[in-house]
Amino acid sequence: MSLLQATHLTLRAGSATLVDDVTFALAPGERVGLVGESGSGKSMTALAALGLLPDAVTATGSARLDGREVVGAADAAVRRLRGTVAGIVFQEPLTALDPLMRVGRQIAEPLRRHRGLRGAALREEVARALADVSLEGDRIARAYPHELSGGQRQRVAIAIALAADPQLLIADEPTTALDVTVQDEVLTLLERLVADRGMGLLFISHDLAVVSRMVDRVLVLQHGHVVEEGAVRRVLGAPRHPYTRTLVDSARFLDAALDVGAGSPGAESDRRREGR
Ligand SMILES: Nc1ncnc2c1ncn2[C@@H]1O[C@H](COP(=O)(O)OP(=O)(O)OP(=O)(O)O)[C@@H](O)[C@H]1O
Numbered sequence: 236m237s238l239l240q241a242t243h244l245t246l247r248a249g250s251a252t253l254v255d256d257v258t259f260a261l262a263p264g265e266r267v268g269l270v271g272e273s274g275s276g277k278s279m280t281a282l283a284a285l286g287l288l289p290d291a292v293t294a295t296g297s298a299r300l301d302g303r304e305v306v307g308a309a310d311a312a313v314r315r316l317r318g319t320v321a322g323i324v325f326q327e328p329l330t331a332l333d334p335l336m337r338v339g340r341q342i343a344e345p346l347r348r349h350r351g352l353r354g355a356a357l358r359e360e361v362a363r364a365l366a367d368v369s370l371e372g373d374r375i376a377r378a379y380p381h382e383l384s385g386g387q388r389q390r391v392a393i394a395i396a397l398a399a400d401p402q403l404l405i406a407d408e409p410t411t412a413l414d415v416t417v418q419d420e421v422l423t424l425l426e427r428l429v430a431d432r433g434m435g436l437l438f439i440s441h442d443l444a445v446v447s448r449m450v451d452r453v454l455v456l457q458h459g460h461v462v463e464e465g466a467v468r469r470v471l472g473a474p475r476h477p478y479t480r481t482l483v484d485s486a487r488f489l490d491a492a493l494d495v496g497a498g499s500p501g502a503e504s505d506r507r508r509e510g511r
């Protein structure tokens with residue numbers, strides 16, 4: 236059975252159709268990418284799968300997590316699936332974190348709720364969860380989010396998403412807000428966690444190089460439609476749809492422009508300043 240199965244999933248806000256008749260499946264342990272320009276419906280598709288759509292957006296069709304229907308399901312039922320079946324990491328770690336609560340308590344919360352841990356066992360598990368994301372336990376556990384760097388905050392957000400041991404991780408532009416060296420560290424961490432735990436991964440990014448590194452299969456969204464899908468090497472190496480070709484060409488153009496600059500002194504630091 237699929238971990239995530241979207242069937243004729245359609246999302247509307249008023250008269251606007253944000254996602255139109257999207258069908259795809261993600262098998263256990265499979266890594267799937269969602270690419271497409273800004274506004275193409277990547278985040279909405281992910282949010283719909285987790286029952287986290289904004290109030291203004293209505294869903295029709297079906298989105299099933301581990302066989303259980305999310306579209307039209309009661310909040311309480313979907314809340315149980317979040318965390319245990321699927322966890323999500325967003326672009327901006329602060330959206331997942333409570334600014335007024337120490338980080339250790341925020342990681343403890345899902346461990347208590349989903350796994351019933353208490354006392355010393357809970358403290359031990361918080362330390363293990365932090366070690367899993369390569370953070371030094373005690374100091375970080377006592378810190379408030381604003382006392383951490385962006386990379387540390389995203390590691391904490393990943394620890395929270397994984398606390399209840401989900402089978403699927405949804406990562407929506409998880410490194411876009413981080414600077415380039417930290418980006419690479421967080422991607423390496425995600426790769427390791429997904430591999431070690433045999434998790435499925437739905438990875439959303441506009442960065443095709445990052446997507447090709449992280450996933451096996453990719454779906455290309457344009458204006459809420461899937462215009463192309465297939466093995467990531469095939470889709471990005473030999474795109475069939477004109478829209479995919481445009482995406483790939485503009486990514487190549489950017490790479491080529493950066494390569495030309497790379498030989499000149501200062502090019503690397505320029506690139507860092509620009510957040511590339
Ligand atoms: N709260 C909302 N209410 C109504 N429409 C929304 C809302 N949030 C986003 N949209 C619209 O939904 C469409 C899809 O947005 P979505 O956030 O899924 O795009 P995206 O592919 O994730 O883009 P990006 O790469 O910029 O993150 C856009 O047209 C957007 O304007």
Ligand SMILES: [Mg+2]
Nearest residue numbers: 277278279407
């Ligand atoms: Mg988005």
